[in-house]
Amino acid sequence: MKNFVFHNPTKILFGKDTIPSIGSETAAFGKKALIVYGQGSIRNNGIYEQVTKSLNDVGVTLIEHGGVQSNPVLSHVHKGIALARENRVEVIVAVGGGSVIDSAKAIAAGAPVEHDVWKFFIGKKSIKNALPLTCVLTLAASGSEMNSGMVVTNEATKQKFGFANKHLYPRVSILDPTATFSVSPEYTAYGAVDAIAHILEYYFTNQEPYTPVQDHFMEGLVISCMDSCNRVLKNLEDYDARADLMWGATLALNGLTAAGLGKAGFPMHMIEHSISALYNVAHGAGLSVVIPGWMLYQSERTPKIFAQFGERVFGITSGSLKEKAAAGIQALLAWFAKVKTPTSLSDLHISGEDIPLIAENAVALAKIWGMKDYTEEKIAEILKLCV
């Protein structure tokens, strides 16, 4: 096992009827809040009213900053930072999924500094502090509610970049599974794929030869995420299934799966970020296309861990290492098909001719993330397996 530091200070309130706690939890950090949310679905399912009532009841003044889009953009973050500064906001409240929480993190980090927040993303500045952040989660997917990462797209440069910093952990996140009842089957599946991708990034790029604690944890999470997604798709208001998916997605990227594995690249995300940045496809949909291609490429090189995946997650017990690895990938692909997520670039209406363009975009992020072995050629080769 590699050395690690694990320190995740986020307080999770999980379950039914927890949303009305957002007021008292937020008021502990300040009485003037910027409330960040998305395209308004929270106005339709009653969550907006629950949140604002709870905040108003404890005397927290709200500055509105709705309109975050999926694949959240820098220009909207800039507006949020300006609002936070003008109004001397003391705390940020994010109500939404990963895009909203990530935007809120960028605002929380950008508000206290004079320079452009984008400098954090390109490694030109480092975060020294941030406004406190509380969250009400409405989508099981990104894990942002309990981690220190954020991803934002710079529309001007067509760069979807992300990174992590300890000042970005939400102070409190409220996870009420009923808040995800209105998520469509399509986006439920994208969310499950996103969570699974987070697990697989660590699972397959783990450089340590034998990590039973982490491996069993990750295998169990993949099984749970698939299983709970299947159950949700049968009944969108199955509370326990929504709860299992929500908590599974949170655990998939809260630092625990990674602890002890050393530096792991995030190659599938790196490539997907370019697809999202260039074509604005949903993150989970992009991942669902990249995952099988990347797995095919990588399993040729390190078949053992892929065979273990096939064996322990899908019960594939016969065949050579490579055969088990291949069968595991096919089983995951079959599950993607079952939950109806796209599995090829053509499913996303992206032409194979665009591969060089995507690879060129992706390699910029590979450099920033320190993944030197991911050249344009290698990325293009992987993308060819996604056709």
Add this chain to the structure above:
Amino acid sequence: MKNFVFHNPTKILFGKDTIPSIGSETAAFGKKALIVYGQGSIRNNGIYEQVTKSLNDVGVTLIEHGGVQSNPVLSHVHKGIALARENRVEVIVAVGGGSVIDSAKAIAAGAPVEHDVWKFFIGKKSIKNALPLTCVLTLAASGSEMNSGMVVTNEATKQKFGFANKHLYPRVSILDPTATFSVSPEYTAYGAVDAIAHILEYYFTNQEPYTPVQDHFMEGLVISCMDSCNRVLKNLEDYDARADLMWGATLALNGLTAAGLGKAGFPMHMIEHSISALYNVAHGAGLSVVIPGWMLYQSERTPKIFAQFGERVFGITSGSLKEKAAAGIQALLAWFAKVKTPTSLSDLHISGEDIPLIAENAVALAKIWGMKDYTEEKIAEILKLCV
């Protein structure tokens, strides 16, 4: 899934050469520290020197409080509280295993209050604050390094009581697997049994019908703890095996396995505490005797979860529910035999005639822990299965 709050603020520094960080990590909380440790083994393996040098180097003044025994006693805690007060100590440093850390927690909670610290244990007072605590762990077992629980024995009343409070989380815990190289095979196995017991308490007393996220996590942890213990017993200085066991034992009781399961009793610990309190046997040894007896008793009543355990942990696929459950219990017993932990009261030189005495002692804790269904008769019945 049941509603829950998860908030574990302990910072973990894990790995080789992490002990010299204890100075800077501790100095953040104060410059005058009470250093709590056990019977002196840390003076033999160099850890005492590493810790005190690191603390001295950053100008932390140390007040000595060694001599904690396994099954730590209240009288020694009282002495620590007196020392902490006299010297106006600002921070507690625990260097040891669960007994040392639990004693340090009791001192940290007791030093700021006028009344006897035991009042916290019997539910007469509640903890409002505590001195900050940093730890250097030397035994993979209790999980105390990353949780809010503590267990202390009141010698006068022969009560081994424990409870949890959010102010008791260590601020920082340093987990260097090499610090456990000198732990004997016997105590290594006791530690693994303790960790497994923590997992099984939640696993088997879970009232929820279906909790895939938690179940898979716990099954993986049991497998990892057994596997890493086996490897350690082959080579006491196998770093990765020591690391897997250490991290597995920490995860076994840091709140994650429990989150979402609702209120779970701790019946095996409840009974074992009486055995330890009355006969001063090692906690892991006592558990190793109680676990199979309790499992036999309980599996007759709720066989399904025991069958799942047999299936997923030991690969038992054939037979009825009760047969799989029984085979799982036998497989765990066989593992206890393999790692040479006791499996009957007679192995601990306790006569079956003492059962009423143990049951009478245990029922007092059952009442405090709110386990109303554990009557003296029921506890005695379980203990008869431990003969």
